Amino acid sequence: MATVKTKKTTKSKKASQIPVRYRVIGTRPIRHDGVDKVTGRAQYGADVQLAGLLHGGILRSPHAHARIRSIDTGKAAALPGVKAVITSADIGPVTDRVVDLGEGATRLQHLRDNILASGKALYQGHAVAAVAATSPHIAQEALRLIEVDYEVLPPVLDLREAMEAGAPLLHEDLHTDDLGTKSMQPSNIAKHLRFEKGDLEKGFKKADQIFEREFLTSMVHQGYIEPHNATAFWNADGRLAIWCSTQGGFTVRQQAAAILDLPVSSIKVIPMEIGGGFGGKIHVYLEPVAALLSKKSGKPVKLVMDRAEVFEATGPTSGSHIQVKIGARKDGRIVAAQAQLAYEAGAFPGSLVVCGMMCIFAPYDLEHQRIDGYDVLVTKPKTAPYRAPGATNAAFASETVLDEIAEWAGIDPLEIRRLNGAKEGTRRADGLVYPRIGFLETLGAARKHPHASAPLEGPNRGRGVASGFWFNVGLKSSVTAAVNSDGTVSLTEGTPDIGGTRTSVAMQLAEVLGLAAADVKPQVVDTDSVGYNDVTGGSRVTFATGLAAIEAARDIERQMAERAARLWGVPASKVKAAGGVYRHATDSKKKITFKELAARLDETGGPVVGKASLDTSASAGGGFGTHIVDVEVDPETGKVQILRYTAVQDVGKAIHPSYVEGQLQGGVAQGAGWALNEEYFYDDQGRLANASFLDYRMPTALDLPMIDTVLVEVPNPGHPFGVRGVGEVPIVPPPAALANAIYRAAGVRLRQLPMNPGRVLEAILTRDGKPPSKA
Amino acid sequence: MKNFAYINAASEKAAIESMSDKALALAGGTNLLNLLKEYVLAPEALVNIKGIAGLNAIESFEGGLKIGANVTLSELLDHAEVRGRYPALHQALYDIGTPQIRNMSTLGGNLCARPHCWYYRYEYFDCKKRGGQGCAAIAGDNEFHAIFATDGPCVMIHPSSAGPALVVYGAKVKIAGPGGSRDAGIEEFFTLPAAAVARENVLKPNELVTHVLLPPPNGKSATYEVRHKESHDWPLAMASVALTMAGETAQEARICLGAVAPVPWRAAAAEAALKGKVVNETTAGEAAQKAAEGAKPLSGNKYKVQLVRTAVKRAILAAATGRRV
């Protein structure tokens, strides 16, 4: 279904010139779930308690790569209190096929093998067996009684080594999909993709200088505060209920159905409150295991990961190796750009290298481009999306090279971006032609911001700039909205609320109906209680579920107008609704408010329920951000201190500005952690050494200054209020912006993340030449 | 975590009688519980020592302080004399963990805490301390490991941030065991892996640290810690310095490094270099160069040699000027 992309398109386009007056949009009401969250009453997955609940645990492979010769569960099963022990054999046979569960095509066998390893364990932490017992403690003890006979195989940890012929193979039956043709030999390269535009060689010939650079980034984790959890009950009637922490109840339902070979309708998923996801709570890990344990024991079973399990066995995001070659003219014009991106997929295919490919040069209007991408298997956990997946690594490469070009050409970093900047009509290398976008506006706002011209005093200080792009995926959302007799509306959604979307969606419904935000009672419900919804991801919920809420509101408004017409005994066409008041088109005495009308529904035909189910993909609006950062580098310790940070972003229209600002600040905080602190330390056997927050250094509020945000509003023509995706863009620029700032402060260009004290210090100690002049 | 018996010791004697290599003392638990959860330690019993009378006071003693082992790091930080007379200790404690961790952690626990080495803390790595054959850190990710005394058999860094400060003040550790009580000099208390790889100090399994004795300070002191994050984090390198000053000249200098060796690492060459010198940027820098002499960094932690120099120089200047640098 194509959405609201009708007449409204042109209308909201005009809105960019004439400011529209809203009553609710753009205000900052208190969030609907606020009290429950701050008083600790909100129910998370680990809070689930059911009569007869058993507690599960998962045995994980201590080896990064090993053939499982046999598993003996006898002793564990015999331990008093143990009610079920399972291995991959309990999943039952199923013919392998390709399934698309909204996350791209995947082999069913791979999905299943990631839940419980069958032939081989492919990363340290890979689930091998599971236990349910009467207490978590007994479950832990039982796990230690399971005997697994492993044939240890050599791990493959470096993605460049993994790509070489002769590297140990993770999947002996996997052949490279090389630009559409299958490779003859099996390989760890799952896929080779290419985007091409113009004539690269021709472009490079026009260059006055060619910059060729190489970048490495480490595998990093989203670091959400709440570990994964799942409680399942497989009822005697064959119906399965799953309570869990997820970005999408329906995707859990689909994945669990495919893995367990059940019809989707026999599974009900109850998404609990979620303590962060950032892309990491889309794949299922525990849900099917809890289900199988419940099936075997006849009791509900709860599984909760500890932090080490989260690090070792969920989906961090890809480490990467990126090569960039850019040709520029003396006037700062880029004439050709080439990139090769190799991303770690982890143990099973499916890194988001393709997103990195789409984003790497996305902010620029470049005639000649070629971008190659490789999805590479390594013996590490299967990677998952992480906020703008793939784009942060990519921008770290392209945006630091651009900074070098700016310096070489003697052009201001903001100016070189403007000079080459993408606008409406620019075609990306992957073929997409931009509708109205606001990249240049972010550069203009950044230039005007006092930060851009503030003097940078003191030694060892530098200022960096970088930009970035991310999509807004659109996808499918359904809502229903029931009018209550007291004039409020109960809004039922199916997209878990991570960033305050109950409120941002409710506000859009309220705006249309002329209600206050508090008059709308939003809730996120289980998969039996609302139409299909895609995941909370891709910066889509305020946009897409918002569109559904707008449609549902219009549905209500139409029905309410009919009721008013019935009250007055006039045809419905005579009733006009605006701002929550229903008026007779010609008789000015006949008017009734939404609230008055709501009280009289029973006498006019009974309840009113609005609904909408939309696929919003065609009208989604991506966004651009431009960040400015000042740092001080301690030349004697290599420590980087962020002094000031400003994030400018085109957000389309900020429905609830506080939440949008919060998204920008959160994205910057995570981007800064990725840039300066975070990395996975694997030993040469592929075992993770820092699977805890003691050693995985995420920044906290104390590590960052106040992050200033500037919301630029260039409306998305595909949304009546102009909403764009905002949640992911802000994580894209920080590593590049920080690298550029470090260069200006200390004269060293870092091309490897993280830029931790050891790395910065070694670069400083081996640097030749003097620090450059300040930006 | 393996099941264990819980013994609430009411007295030093009761604790000592219960303690063995299978029954470990439990103080704040901030270190011990993590190790139990990871099955690094799986004792049969825990002996809670927090209820022992007399181990939770800070008293005046021979012009200095007598600090009970169960005194928490927060209590030490709040103590006027610690803040006023022992700035090197105060500054060292100030940077440990978070307020919650400092509220729970005891001084005894801090001195006896087990290594923070990640190869020790996860049971699937080879670790001589846990009875293994080799040391995973030597070929592994060792950016946070020792740069001194790296000849083996273990390249851990001692986890106590309080240790170096206590060394420069010449503290003593009061130890109670089956045979009675004895005092050990703080430097004798910590032992190198070469002496006994499984342990980090002289304590026998049935011995308890009961007090730390701090002599009166005679001069100026400071600690400087280099760490990665601003918020709670472990030091990458640190230095505690105590100077006996005559005007601007350092008559005596005691300098001890932290987070760079399996024990708090006394920098004797740096002390000698500073002795008798007017303390300024140049002399502090020269002493700092000396402090790094003899370092044998591992494959991944050469950067720590420079961090030692930085920490020593800044600690010397901070001690001399009374200002943080």
Ligand SMILES: Cc1cc2nc3c(=O)[nH]c(=O)nc-3n(C[C@H](O)[C@H](O)[C@H](O)COP(=O)(O)OP(=O)(O)OC[C@H]3O[C@@H](n4cnc5c(N)ncnc54)[C@H](O)[C@@H]3O)c2cc1C
């Ligand atoms: C996030 C975090 C950051 C940290 N950062 C730092 C840091 O920067 N610097 C630093 O120094 N520490 C740091 N720590 C460690 C912390 O200081 C120690 O965990 C704490 O000092 C241990 O004290 P406790 O009382 O909790 O000891 P426990 O955990 O109870 O015991 C630790 C060990 O000492 C033994 N023990 C305890 N008391 C005695 C006694 N009186 N006699 C004999 N044996 C005893 C126990 O048997 C056990 O083996 C950090 C910890 C965390 C969690």
